Amino acid sequence: MPTSLLKRATAAVAAYAAHPDPRAALANTVALVIVSNQPFYPLYLWWAVSPEISPAWFTFLSTPFFAAVPAAMRRSTLLGRSLLLLAGIGNTLLCRATFGPGSGVEIFLLPCLVLATLLFPGRERIVALAFAGLAFGAYLLPAAMLGAPLHLYAPDEYAALQRLNFLSAASLVALIGWLVPAPDERTARRDETDRPGRT
Template sequence: MSANGLKRVIAAIGAYAAHPDPRAAIANTIALVIVSNQPFYPLYLYWAVSPTISPSYVTFLSTPFFAAVPAAMRRSPLLGRSLLLMAGIGNTLLCRVAFGPGSGVEVFLFPCLVLALLLFRRSERAFALGFAALAFVAYLLPAEMLGAPLHLYEQGEYAALQRLNFLSAASLTALIGWLFAARLDTISRSDETGGARGA
């Protein structure tokens, strides 16, 4: 791809993620970052954990939902933000089923919890508390309810998988914090004016 073609692609992605509501714009950015990283997760798994990467393919089931967040956001910022959280919590549960409780994949519920508390305005507190509660419920689901994992890894491989998932979830949480800190002033002004066209 030529440099001009790459610039056009980047501009198109930027336009797709753009939104006048700062919380919606942040949610769009996070959703597209997740979409761009999902294809690499099987590679990370191969390099850091095991050549058996087939359980990671289930993550691609959530890709269309993350990719649809900016489109949903244009219809309704509340719908778009809710879709991001549903996709995140749903993907984490799906991965827990695929990898089993020893994988530590539940750590991805922490960025979901942070998003639940930051993405909604004061007037939307019920949604914030509802999604936060959903993240806690997902974490507390007994392993017996989710069935056997798709593959049983060795003890050392599970330890490596836990490290990989912790680093990935910590990086995502740090990105969320950085994006919100960078737009704190515009978020505050948006709250005072009721947001861009509301939810």
């Protein structure tokens, strides 16, 4: 790909993810990072777990929803942030159904919980609690309700799949922590100046 075309593509993605609300911008970035990584998940599965990667193709069903988060955010930040959580929890349930409970894919509910606590401040805390409850409910959903997995892996393959999912979810949590907006330094300095005893 020519350098100029790559720069234009990168700028277009950055513009699509941009938003004046820091929480909305965080959600947009996370959604697009997930979109960019989803095509590689079958390759990770093939390399780290097994040549049988057919269950991984179902993860692409959630790709349009993650990709639509910035567009939804422009209509309503509440809608966009909610869509990200719904796509994340829904994708986790879908993967749990296709891979089975032994896959450890439920670990992806952890970044969903982190996002729920970060994206809904103030009067929206009730929305955060609702999504947290939805994530816990998804974890506690009996495996029998989701049916049989598409493929039964060997015990050592399930162990490798658990490691892969843990590393992926942990990387996502680390990214979220890295992207959390830092406090405004000017506000911090102003607070220090306004403290009693300072002139």
